[in-house]
Amino acid sequence: QVQLVESGGGLVQAGNSLRLSCAASGFTFRVYGMAWFRQVPGKERDFVAGVNRLGDSTYYADSVKGRFTIFRDNAKDTVYLQMNRLQPEDTAVYYCARSTSGLRITSRANDYTYWGQGTQVTVSS
Numbered sequence: 001q002v003q004l005v006e007s008g009g010g011l012v013q014a015g016n017s018l019r020l021s022c023a024a025s026g027f028t029f030r031v032y033g034m035a036w037f038r039q040v041p042g043k044e045r046d047f048v049a050g051v052n053r054l055g056d057s058t059y060y061a062d063s064v065k066g067r068f069t070i071f072r073d074n075a076k077d078t079v080y081l082q083m084n085r086l087q088p089e090d091t092a093v094y095y096c097a098r099s100t101s102g103l104r105i106t107s108r109a110n111d112y113t114y115w116g117q118g119t120q121v122t123v124s125s
Contacts, residue, residue: 002026002114004096009119012086016123020081022096022116029077033099035112036070036081038092038121045095047107049081059105064090086123093118 008020020036035050049070050059058070064083072079079096097112099105 002098004098004114004116006094006096006116006119009094009121011122011124014087014123014125016086017082017084018086018121020083020094020096020119020121022079022081024077024079024096024098027098027114030074031102033101033103033105034070034072034079035097035099035105036079037095037097037109037112038090039095039118040092045109046092047109048094050099050105050107051079052105053102057103057105059107061107083121086121088123088125091121091123093120 003025005023033052036048037045038048039045048061051070051072055072067085069082095118096116098114099112
């Protein structure tokens with residue numbers, strides 16, 4: 001079965017960095033686009049970043065553009081989110097998701113069919 005397992009979350013001070021990883025299994029990873037979303041209690045899940053199946057096209061939310069980088073290693077069936085210059089407003093549970101498409105990356109949660117369990121990122125001021 002499809003599994004997405006996130007890791008790398010934690011507590012960091014503002015201005016520091018974290019790298020999240022999402023290990024995929026149960027499907028042919030290189031066929032699908034992947035994305036990261038985040039959610040805080042009481043709010044909807046928000047798109048953070050996406051990458052197409054080839055890894056040569058990426059898409060970012062305005063709030064993280066220039067600070068976060070999404071990339072993938074198809075040999076390791078893993079997608080990453082490098083988060084630099086973290087801010088307290090980045091505090092959330094971060095989820096990895098598999099797109100229904102290989103090449104078209106969107107910010108709509110409905111376009112993603114499988115989700116990981118989430119990893120908590122907390123940024124202190």
